[in-house]
Amino acid sequence: MLCQRCGQRTATVHLTKFINGQKSEMHLCEQCARETGELDFVIEPAFSLNQLLAGLLSQEPAPPTSEPGGEVRASERGLSRCPLCGLTYREFARTGRLGCSRCYSHFEDRLDPLLQRIHGHRRHVGKGPRRISNAAEVYAQIERLKAEMDQAIRVEAFERAAELRDKIKELESKLE
Amino acid sequence: MARNLEGVPFPHLLDAGRAEQVAQRVKAAIDHINAAGKFGGLEFYFLEELSALDRQVLAEKRLISPQHAELAPGRAAAIRRDEGVSIMVNEEDHIRLQCLFPGLAIGGAWRLASEIDDWLEQRLPYAYCPRRGYLTACPTNVGTGLRVSVMMHLPALVMSGEARKLFSAITKVGLVVRGLYGEGTEAAGNIFQISNQVSLGVSEEEIIEKIRGVATQIVEQERSARQGLLRQARAKIEDRICRAYGVLSQARIISSEEAIRLWSDVKMGIDLGVLNGADSRPVNEVLVISGPGYIQRLAGRRLDATERDIRRALLIRERMRVYKSP
Ligand SMILES: [Zn+2]
Ligand SMILES: [Zn+2]
Numbered sequence: 001m002l003c004q005r006c007g008q009r010t011a012t013v014h015l016t017k018f019i020n021g022q023k024s025e026m027h028l029c030e031q032c033a034r035e036t037g038e039l040d041f042v043i044e045p046a047f048s049l050n051q052l053l054a055g056l057l058s059q060e061p062a063p064p065t066s067e068p069g070g071e072v073r074a075s076e077r078g079l080s081r082c083p084l085c086g087l088t089y090r091e092f093a094r095t096g097r098l099g100c101s102r103c104y105s106h107f108e109d110r111l112d113p114l115l116q117r118i119h120g121h122r123r124h125v126g127k128g129p130r131r132i133s134n135a136a137e138v139y140a141q142i143e144r145l146k147a148e149m150d151q152a153i154r155v156e157a158f159e160r161a162a163e164l165r166d167k168i169k170e171l172e173s174k175l176e
Numbered sequence: 177m178a179r180n181l182e183g184v185p186f187p188h189l190l191d192a193g194r195a196e197q198v199a200q201r202v203k204a205a206i207d208h209i210n211a212a213g214k215f216g217g218l219e220f221y222f223l224e225e226l227s228a229l230d231r232q233v234l235a236e237k238r239l240i241s242p243q244h245a246e247l248a249p250g251r252a253a254a255i256r257r258d259e260g261v262s263i264m265v266n267e268e269d270h271i272r273l274q275c276l277f278p279g280l281a282i283g284g285a286w287r288l289a290s291e292i293d294d295w296l297e298q299r300l301p302y303a304y305c306p307r308r309g310y311l312t313a314c315p316t317n318v319g320t321g322l323r324v325s326v327m328m329h330l331p332a333l334v335m336s337g338e339a340r341k342l343f344s345a346i347t348k349v350g351l352v353v354r355g356l357y358g359e360g361t362e363a364a365g366n367i368f369q370i371s372n373q374v375s376l377g378v379s380e381e382e383i384i385e386k387i388r389g390v391a392t393q394i395v396e397q398e399r400s401a402r403q404g405l406l407r408q409a410r411a412k413i414e415d416r417i418c419r420a421y422g423v424l425s426q427a428r429i430i431s432s433e434e435a436i437r438l439w440s441d442v443k444m445g446i447d448l449g450v451l452n453g454a455d456s457r458p459v460n461e462v463l464v465i466s467g468p469g470y471i472q473r474l475a476g477r478r479l480d481a482t483e484r485d486i487r488r489a490l491l492i493r494e495r496m497r498v499y500k501s502p
Binding site for chain 1: 180182183184185186188189268290293294297301302303304305306307308309310311312313314315316318319320322350374375376377378379380381382
């Protein structure tokens, strides 16, 4: 079926509208649907794969292919595997499903910008498991000490850096 | 609410043995809750032990998702007797907890869900990191792992054509609108589900407040649209309601789609006082009766489409007896 508006592209958006109790049907190509604002809201069937995510993933740049004389790293081609579940980013981009909790840190370079686009945020706010809420404090403290240690190393205050390193180790052992 | 177990791949990557282990671990946590006498008793089912028809009925009642009703290793569900709480195991995430409350009791639903979550957490180490919150199979759920939804019946806003504008505005504030029945843009029965899209970087309370605020406004708009319709076209509206009532109380053969469509008019008729004799509880049963699985389970056997339509009409006629038209 051809798009009703441009009559050129295939209609892939099929809309049923009720206006003043009158039912009308429209068949548009995706571009026309966007231009006429008919896609401003789409009522998705309740359990479909999230359309927003599918849209974002399809817009991601294609991974670079290796050029003659130059090796492209597996991670850049989306082929690096998560050490826990073995998923690649490419597989994630195809299905929209991550493989395990470790995937979040393993693919964070590419996931974080995606999270920003989906949610408008990158950091969690809200409830956490009780065992972690206590731990969260410790994590924050470790982060602060690490920054301080980096600074100490930068100004070559190695004694101070070693002190900080020991403190960090001590805190980290608390978390295990 | 979506939750996953730490160190275990998400369900779509689990082999049968590991999926089964996840189900057993969740079952142990739920046994522990039941032993403590909490939450009124959660019945645990391994879905492969249920008949296809029973699974279909669970899906029609929205206690599990349609995908979850299809057989796969380790799939399970824990359901409270009154069906207000259901927990899917090994759906998209290891755990999907759902609490269903009537009215606009979002706060109550959240408190119950959060309390059950606290109990599960005692026995199940969750996949969580302070930075990204609860980690989920799909990055659209990460963070709070929380989807707050209100189901709304909006016949007057649809009839007056205002629904489209309204939904367009809703999507601009980060909420999602879905039709509860039917596919695509057509929402059979004029029932819509309004939910949050964003789960990361906003707290549970913020999500709840936003949905509550938007839902309250929609309720007001629907009410005034109904009054507007009555003022401008009372005869037409009454005619529509009474025709729907006539068909539902007299039809001998009715499809599930027609039943849901007419339910919408009758429900509005009761809300507006055009039909009386009882509240809307009996007519709301039409929504459950409409499902093909429900009718067949009641009959105790598989039925073809015509047999189903005949039985459905009979069951609906019985429900309609309590109502009177002017
Ligand atoms: Zn077109
Ligand atoms: Zn992984």
